[in-house]
Amino acid sequence: MARHLYRCPLRWADMDVYGIVNNVMYLRLLEEARVDFVFRMAPTEGDAFFRDGSVVVRHEIDYKDRLTHRHEPVDIEMWVSDLQTATVTVSYEVRDGDRLCARASTVMAPFDYRKNRPRRLTDAEIGFFEKYLETS
Template sequence: MQVRWSDVDLFAHVNNAAYLRFLDDARFALFPSMGVDPAGRPTDSLLVVVKHEIEYVAPLAFRPEPVAVDVWVPRIGRSSVDFGYEVLDVAAPTGAAEPVVYLRARSRMVQLDRGTHAPREFTTDERAVFEQYAGEAPVLHGW
């Protein structure tokens, strides 16, 4: 993910709203058929965000080097799915054991029927796509 100049706010770091775009772009890159067919037309199902939990771990400033956004699926319900995320450096800094983590987050999305907007259970095929990316829930520190 490339940090754009417009992602940076008056405090010289990536704005919290820009991070939501990072998460959305990474999730859609991994799951491109969420609510659209291969031609980009809306399908009968609609996967909508109902909750975000975000922990800002370290400030991320504008820079030419990209950052990585890891995405995985810690929970699949009947009609909802949780995504875990980390925004981090592509590589660990020189001499460091681990890459710098800038953000940890999780989102819950619910699948709706496009016509009725009522929750719709995942099909076996939809569930199988999410199961390919199973992982543990990210640990977010409470208030």
């Protein structure tokens, strides 16, 4: 199965007073990577998953090593670790070169904002996410 690699720049504002990426900022970095990943679903029309609505249901992050400020981007590798009819789990590894700095996952659910209720994944969404599905 395929994985998506996002080269994420670090910003000075991502750092805490000790010069390491603040734990809260990891969510922002993961969001940036996830948006880059999901926009590959339908790049010419805008993607269905965001256009038709989705919500984050859960985040989980395991911090493995410090990530310090650097001018080069860090690598965030993503894949789908679980795919259900109404949720998708995106897993990540954040790396500084060969060093694993964090493992994380985000559970997302499609959501119909016009009707203000959850919806099922469309066949196109399932087809996209299946290309990146890795189960353990």
